[in-house]
Structures are given as structure tokens and as C-alpha cells.
Amino acid sequence: MSAFEIDVQPFPKAAVPVLPSAFVSLRLVQRVQETEDTVSFFFDVLSQPIRHYPGQALALNLPMASGVATRTFTICSNGLDGRQVVFTVKAGPTAYATRWMHDHLNVGDELDARGPFGQFSLVTHPGTPLLLIGGGSGFTPMMSMLRWLYERRETSDVVVVQSARRVCDLLFRSELATISAEMPSLQLYEVVSDPQAGEAWAGYRGFVDRAMIRAMVPDVRHRSVFCCGPGGFMEHVSRVLRAEGMDPARFYTESFGTAPVVTEAEGESVKAEGDRIAVSFRGRTVDVDPNQRLNVSLAGQGLRVPTGCGAGQCGTCRLKLTVGRVEMAHNGGLSAFEEAQGYILACCSTPKGAIALEDPA
Incomplete structure (x- = not known):
């Protein structure tokens, strides 16, 4: 991993450097x-x-x-x-x-x-009008993006939609009202799926549907869409927006994956048997499915590896590869020094032949 010097070009710009973990x-x-x-x-x-x-x-x-x-x-x-x-x-x-x-x-x-x-950020997709739509606590990355636009005095054409179950579950209402009043390029909408008795609410009710989208974002087909929330919420929003003409290639959800890289350790690999692969770890040699992530396949053999995020970010499942090769797609969970020392992350690695592992020192 290389460290990048962050430039100060104004947004939008053609390329955005990776910020090292x-x-x-x-x-x-x-x-x-x-x-x-x-x-x-x-x-x-x-x-x-x-x-x-x-x-x-x-x-x-x-x-x-x-x-x-x-x-x-x-x-x-x-x-x-x-x-x-x-x-x-x-x-x-x-x-x-x-x-x-x-x-x-x-x-x-x-x-x-x-x-x-993570790469879930509007800075990596400049140059188009935006729709930021979040459900429940999934609205937090939308708020981060909106705060960024507001503090920088950006003039991006942006529609923000927050969905919550009850009126009292809506987040940042006072701050959003201030931003909306001071940011002419912003259109802000709130949707409450199940207003409770006694809650005064004159806004949109129910789940986000095609009629709401037509009213709030009639030009959605021309926008880059960032969506976050429970899995069912994101799937539902994707279906609704596609039905209204959104290009699926411009629909972004919170995802931390990166392209796989192959890490190889010094030493000779033990020959894999059949469709299974031999893994030596904690004094045992077990056969695992080469298509499963190591933390999953090892757990199936009673060899549990502590795991935090499960997405190659936090480094909790770090192991040392002493023999063999793995394919690994981590997202900042290892430093360049750790990779050079032969460390891998079990939650995002699959073996490419027989391997030997050790717990971290």
C-alpha cells in the first residue's frame, strides 16, 4: 500500500487518491x-x-x-x-x-x-446531480456527505431523502432545516413509514414508492444515487428507482470491498488433495473448501479465528501466512508493513493451494 499526498483541487475532479488506513x-x-x-x-x-x-x-x-x-x-x-x-x-x-x-x-x-x-463517497463520483437516500441509521453516511457539501459551499444539485419508521426517529432535523435554508441547490424530503398516534406529520407517509419518487425526484434517471440502510430497504429502493428509469450502474450502496490480490509466503506448499485444500494451523492439518473464506472454513473445523467487521477492514482476524499462497481482498485492515511481514486477514482470504498459518505474535 502506498501513501498518497492529498491534493487540494476543487471538487469535482477526475481522480481521487486513496487515503491510507x-x-x-x-x-x-x-x-x-x-x-x-x-x-x-x-x-x-x-x-x-x-x-x-x-x-x-x-x-x-x-x-x-x-x-x-x-x-x-x-x-x-x-x-x-x-x-x-x-x-x-x-x-x-x-x-x-x-x-x-x-x-x-x-x-x-x-x-x-x-x-x-470504504469507497462509498460522493467524491469518487463527481460531475453529476445527486440523490442521497438513507433509511434509519443508514442516513448517517448521507449526513456526512451533505455536511461536506454544505461546509465547502458546493453548488451541486442534490436531493436528500431520509426515511424513518416514526417521526421521532428522524435524525438531525434541526441541522437539516438550517442546511436546507442556506443551500439553494438542495431539495430535502422526509418519509415516515408508520407515524404513531399523537405524532403530528404532514409529510410523506409509508414506504418510498414510485409515486413518491416521481414527486420528489422526477429526473432520477440523470442522477448518481447513494443509498444506505437495512438490506431490505436498499433492495426496495433499488427496485423502485430502476422502475423509474434509474441506470443501475449509477446506484451505489455502502460497500467496502476491493479487488483481490494474491499474497505468497516463502517456503514449499503441501500438495492439496482433490477438491479440498490442506491448511496447517494450531498444530492441526485440516482440509477446507478453497472457495470459502478462511475464517468460515476454519470455524467449520473447530478452529475459530476472532473476527470483527468481516469485511477486511478492522484487522481483528489477522493471521500470519508462513507457507503457501492466498487470494486476499482486504480494505485497509493491514498496513503495508504487516503485509510485508506475511500477515493476512482470514475474513477476506481464500487459499490458492495448501497453506500453513500461525496466530499473530
Whole structure:
């Protein structure tokens, strides 16, 4: 991985450099209760300022009583000030790590983190009108992108749609009203699927449908669309927008994948048997499916590898490859130094022949 010097050309521009992933230390300086189950956490960056594009994410190491849990969250801040990052986190009553954050993370607490990750950002798709549509906590990357546009005084033609179940679940309403009043190029819409008794609501009701899209975004076929939310929400929105003429190639959802690369270790590989591949790990040699990611195939043999994000971002499932080759598609979960030392991530690697692995030192 190469470090890139970030230029200062105005948006839009033809090419956007990759921001290298790094370890950072954070200190919580403020908590804001956005809704009854959603909190915004404001962190100062204690280490070197971190650069991120709007829509990208960080992996946080949460020091829970049961052990450190690594979770990846979209950064909700605008990315223009590398000295602070904000995460807006929803936690239901039976949630695990996010519930811990709500109940135990207090001002003054410090966390380790890693990132940024992801290519879900409007800066990589310049030059077209935009539709930013988010459902529930999936609205947080949309807010990051909108804050970026607003703070930079961009004049991009942008439509923003926030969908929530209840009126009281809508996020950032006061801030959105301010941005909308001061940003002539913005059209802002809110959709509530199930307003509760006693909630005053004169806006759009129900699930986003074709009639709503025709009213809100009649020119959707000419826009680049960024969508985030629960899987069912994104699938539904995609179907609706395609029916209204949207080009599927211009529909972007939150995804952290990258092109695969092949990593090879020094030494001789053991011959694979049939359709299975031999993996030596923790004093055992087991046969695994070469088409399964290593964390999955090893778990099937009773060899569990701690895994955090599951998307090659956080580095929790790091192992050392001592013999053989793997195909790996990580997204910043390893530094260039770690790759040079032979480390791989089990959640995004498949063996290309028999291999030997070790737990990290």
C-alpha cells in the first residue's frame, strides 16, 4: 500500500487518491442523544489528524468486559477537520456492542481505532446531480456527505431523502432545516413509514414508492444515487428507482470491498488433495473448501479465528501466512508493513493451494 499526498483541487475532479488506513487514538468529548435509541459520539483525535472522505468508516476497538470487540461505524462528520470524528450509533435493547457504547462510553474515555475504510463517497463520483437516500441509521453516511457539501459551499444539485419508521426517529432535523435554508441547490424530503398516534406529520407517509419518487425526484434517471440502510430497504429502493428509469450502474450502496490480490509466503506448499485444500494451523492439518473464506472454513473445523467487521477492514482476524499462497481482498485492515511481514486477514482470504498459518505474535 502506498501513501498518497492529498491534493487540494476543487471538487469535482477526475481522480481521487486513496487515503491510507492508519491506527488512531480517540477521546470522547461529547455525547448527544439524537433519538431515544440513537446517540452521536464526538471524539477528538489524539494521534496524527485523520483524513477521511464523507461516507467512509472507522473500526473502533471497544474495551468491553468480555474482551475487546471491534465494530465498524460510518463516520458522520464531514471529513474536513482531521482533529475530530463523529459517529451516530443506534442501539436496540438487545444489542451487544452498540448497547455497551450507549450504556458505558462516557466523556473522557479513550478508544483505539483504525481507518478510514470504504469507497462509498460522493467524491469518487463527481460531475453529476445527486440523490442521497438513507433509511434509519443508514442516513448517517448521507449526513456526512451533505455536511461536506454544505461546509465547502458546493453548488451541486442534490436531493436528500431520509426515511424513518416514526417521526421521532428522524435524525438531525434541526441541522437539516438550517442546511436546507442556506443551500439553494438542495431539495430535502422526509418519509415516515408508520407515524404513531399523537405524532403530528404532514409529510410523506409509508414506504418510498414510485409515486413518491416521481414527486420528489422526477429526473432520477440523470442522477448518481447513494443509498444506505437495512438490506431490505436498499433492495426496495433499488427496485423502485430502476422502475423509474434509474441506470443501475449509477446506484451505489455502502460497500467496502476491493479487488483481490494474491499474497505468497516463502517456503514449499503441501500438495492439496482433490477438491479440498490442506491448511496447517494450531498444530492441526485440516482440509477446507478453497472457495470459502478462511475464517468460515476454519470455524467449520473447530478452529475459530476472532473476527470483527468481516469485511477486511478492522484487522481483528489477522493471521500470519508462513507457507503457501492466498487470494486476499482486504480494505485497509493491514498496513503495508504487516503485509510485508506475511500477515493476512482470514475474513477476506481464500487459499490458492495448501497453506500453513500461525496466530499473530
